[in-house]
Amino acid sequence: MTDREHMGLWAFIRPTTIHTAGWRFPGANPRANFDLAELTRAAVKLESACFDALFMADHLSLLNMPMDGLKRSHTATSFEPLTLLSALSSLTQRIGLVATGSTTFDEPFHTARRFASLDHLSGGRAGWNIVTTANPDAARNFGFEDLLGRDERYERAREFVRIVTGLWDSWHDDAFVCDAAEGIFFDPRKMHALNHKGRYFEVDGPLNIARPPQGWPVLVQAGASAAGMRLAAESADVVFTAQTSLEGAQAFYRDIKRQTVAAGRLEDPCRVMLGTLVVVGRTEQEARDKRALMDRLVHTDSALASLSVALGHDISALDPDGPLPELPVTNQGVSSQRRVLEIARREGLTTVREMAQRVGGYFGHEVVGTPAQVADQFERWFRERACDGFIVMFPYLPQGLDDFVDEVVPILQERNLFRRGYEGSTLREHLGLSRPANQFL
């Protein structure tokens, strides 16, 4: 374990269940994804367990799936991340607040300003999950017929991130002297206009908000393509990954750490966080039964629609009992398609229907078992350097979350694998990350 004393624990709260049918589970609040009281209760409870952060994924459209599946999706209505996390910032004191923001369909000035504002409102708890948005339905909400190609999306993202971090450094930390006697509000020598002129953007600056308490809000990145990993290695404090095998996760872990060092970042390597669905039972059998029930609650229409999303191709016109044809190269996210095809090969699934039933609920990393078994698995993946921590996905709210917080977290704390109290007050402090110096000082 050496330098890595504690694992990280983040909570995936949008959607509140990653499993397609989680909202239908007996006892689940089916409206949890859009129920402010339920989300507030979750945030307060996760903070009582000293979680590092709440993590909000996001979409800029409905899921791009046929209506037969879409009408079964509990994500069709959600709060917008920056507004929800700002509201939750007033109801919590320590937990980090990580919102997804698109570099393809938003402006760097707005993005820099809103995350800076959330960082100030929360006393240094903001994080930005940088996404390039690979959903063609999102493009059509912003006047684009088609998406940019993946490489171009990532080129734009790199420039976008440079602008945002440059705007965050518009002011020295001590620029605002507020000298009422002399009538000087700020020291002009401590202001920096960016005057960026690049391939995709021209942004003058300075930003009209003081430097964030964290210097820069925490930067998170999740793309698994070569371009995504390059962006992560250059810029990200945290990488969110979706590995399903221990060996694959270890290889990814080594690769991203190596690329980070190669990019010149010796002191603050990326933290690798593994998205993990956790289903807890009093016995192993109870946990397995719960997990099996979740899959049984997935309607065939929903399974087929989810397979389309996972593959980045509409498969609704295919014969469900025929084989999946060779797919052309897609412009959308590569990691989920790759994982589906791996699972199909590994498990000998040949027809579209077999694949849909297998991946229609959830097909990422998961841990199913008793609290001790879950803790064992977390400990092993952490100690064996498959990850630095977990972005925990709860099967449903509220009980699925309570099971993890009440039963699993105390075991991790007893084993000294997770904190018993917050050591600091900012998200960077929770993660053991240094505060970036102002690049213009």
Place this chain on the structure above:
Amino acid sequence: MTDREHMGLWAFIRPTTIHTAGWRFPGANPRANFDLAELTRAAVKLESACFDALFMADHLSLLNMPMDGLKRSHTATSFEPLTLLSALSSLTQRIGLVATGSTTFDEPFHTARRFASLDHLSGGRAGWNIVTTANPDAARNFGFEDLLGRDERYERAREFVRIVTGLWDSWHDDAFVCDAAEGIFFDPRKMHALNHKGRYFEVDGPLNIARPPQGWPVLVQAGASAAGMRLAAESADVVFTAQTSLEGAQAFYRDIKRQTVAAGRLEDPCRVMLGTLVVVGRTEQEARDKRALMDRLVHTDSALASLSVALGHDISALDPDGPLPELPVTNQGVSSQRRVLEIARREGLTTVREMAQRVGGYFGHEVVGTPAQVADQFERWFRERACDGFIVMFPYLPQGLDDFVDEVVPILQERNLFRRGYEGSTLREHLGLSRPANQFL
């Protein structure tokens, strides 16, 4: 008074003082504009006095003025409106939350979604102050060398507003059935994709958030040009105006009500809210002394810079002791330039310096006097149909706000000119506005 039982009272909270030197006033919190604790205290206090709403003006850049003046401006750092109001939504129960949003430098999908989200988070208390952004420095933060012309900005704004309201109507109020037994989350017959293709925008929709509690968040508009008034008459629930003479205000009031009716809106005419700086003293002399001290605290550099902003022209190269030359037609807001020239004519100000000292602090509508005198003035302007209510600007925080809330509001309540308790829970209910029907039903 007939149909108008109570006046409206809104609080202008960004900036926290509209007066250039308000932050320097003895006893003022010079950081109030960017002090979350101070803003929270203000919001809670205003809610205890049953104010209709908090109103946040906004800029998408620093003020465009020379550095000699800019360094004296307390607005150089501010929270971003939607994040701040979301945070305050968790700390208040009834008061409305009105944020400024630009139709020139943002996307209709984002705007519709974020205001819908704030409306849900706050239980129906959101309002959108629609601005077209007439600041060339803002343009240069979004890749534009120059602003669009005013007429084109307003054409874009009209299309933008149609899209936003169309997206708010994406879902029927009862679309989300959340039927866990059947696995149906929403009824597809109760969803409407906008498929907008217009001159400036193409937006498919639907929005990925349920219809706002208010149907539509309250629409506010402040432009005083012919194009601005047309937009207001067509779309706005509330018009924010800056009239300084009773007769001028009455003429504006009649004009906007007439235009609203001409636009076919017979039942929900625009509410006209008058921006008003209020300075309260125990005696009239004390109030006048306070007001005079505020103006004495304006530095000459700041006064000259403020005159540039008010005129929409950089006057820093002119001889301060020479006359103001004829100004070319400006692309920026017309109302403040018009008011400055009126004041100069009325008061016989001829040199640049005289004009700067006169308008460098604040030159809009103001009321200065004892609590009873302030109440008298409010009553007169309200009863004589110069306005339907006031957007109150406090000279500084906290005492300038407390003076109004503690001393003036009780008199207005005694006279039955203002509510003693909230009648409803949404901002529309506070304003006596109906909830719009879904246009696609």
